[in-house]
Amino acid sequence: MDKILEVKGLSQVYGKGCDLCFASTGPEFETNICPHCGSIVALHDLSFDLYKGEILGIMGESGSGKSTAVKCLYFDQMPVSGSALFFDDSGQKPLFKLNPAQRRSLRNHRFGMVYQNPNLGLNFDISAGGNIAERLLMSQVMNYSEIRERARELLARTEVLTERMDELPKNFSGGMQQRVQIAKALATRPPLLLLDEVTTGLDLSVQAKILDLILEIQSELNTAMIVVTHDLGVIRLLAGRTLVMKYGRVIERGLTDQILEDPQHAYTQQLVASAL
Amino acid sequence: MTSKALLRVENLSKTFFLHEQNKVIPSSSQVNLTVYSGKLTALIGPTGAGKSSVLKSIYRTYLPSSGRLLYETAAGVTLDLALALEHQILELRREEIGFVTQFLHTLPRQKTLDVVAMPLYRQGVGKLEGRARAAELLAELNIPERLWEVPPATFSGGEKQRVNLARGLIASPRLLLLDEPTASLDAKTTDRVVDLIQRKKQQGVGMLAIFHHADLVKRMADEVVELSVPVVSA
């Protein structure tokens, strides 16, 4: 099996930070706020490997740093420390050492992101089809009708009524917005997909469709994915391995069925017990 | 013909530590057993003896607390499953080790044929061939054809169990773990399952199984290992 991503010691602090930030936050202090300088340690020392076609789950309560992790990997923000190596077909790329043009290129061609908040992933001022076209325009040379055809295909694939492709996504339901986001993320057939709470807040039947779609994509395109969620059911169905986070730290990691059936850490035991 | 030892379990113990109650719960203790290619080892013992825990420890759904689980891989390497890396375990699950449990977790919309063919898809087999092989197996296990294109969510316990069994057998793993594979089946269907399992044995699959009925142990087991309930230390 081939590695696609190797993350080492990723940390993120919001605020000016001080020397004591890391040593005075985390699960044992039951806070992610540094008592000395008031900064938020959103993420500390996150490390993991991801293989081609693998789905890694990241779970943890609200504020544990899950979204921060994927946002760093998608270049929405720069971490304060740590490294991430992306193994692309054309060679290894150290994500946080790339120049802005290189980063943009990875974002547009090689990574796909579905945000927890559709506001961040979609441009609400242009149509659903336009959102996808925008991503295609950035990545390849295609004429207008080709782009439109491909956008239609993607929306059909994600079960968005193609008659609505010219409507603004702000008029869509949450489930539809998520599916437009997925279609947009998939437009360039990226080998790495980051999914942040894709099913949260949606009806069970819509959730089911989205989960199916994600697994179909994985088996068809061998896409590697990082699935962030606090829903244990989603983790069970999608992820082979799982990281459990609390106050910005990974407190437990393992095969997903093991995390759910034989959790080792007190916090994970509590999470699993309360989900039953 | 002597068959090869495929899996040697040495002094396996499994305990759970429940933080909330600050309590240690012993589940299996000092288990020793061997599984041979082409043979079936049956695990017997009273409830609470930790039979399912042994299977789950081998599959690494549980983290073994102590002992060695020496597995001979297809590549000829001896691997201690207790220590193997997560990616190694995932690969073994995909290619070599199958587990038929009492529960079926499936995607809500996935059709039965695809549920059963899934292990083949994971190995890169195409949809057409995968579904054809799944159909064959479902027919053999007496699952009515009208159910094949429906998700198994609404099936009866016995139907779900056979879907699970079909999925476990389809890829012919080298080692198959079976947890009460016939528990909710009638006599006639049980006979079909027994036939199928015997045939898999002849094809060289090594099995470790828990049966709910002594009669089934007699019919199918080549080796029998008896577990007793672990003693709780005060």
Ligand SMILES: Nc1ncnc2c1ncn2[C@@H]1O[C@H](COP(=O)(O)OP(=O)(O)OP(=O)(O)O)[C@@H](O)[C@H]1O
């Ligand atoms: N831009 C920001 N500025 C300041 N603090 C932030 C910022 N983004 C996130 N945080 C803080 O960082 C911590 C981690 O946030 P993050 O969004 O990564 O959590 P999460 O695990 O995704 O939570 P949720 O499950 O609620 O989505 C939280 O304490 C959050 O309030």
Ligand SMILES: [Mg+2]
């Ligand atoms: Mg979040």
Ligand SMILES: [Zn+2]
């Ligand atoms: Zn500080």
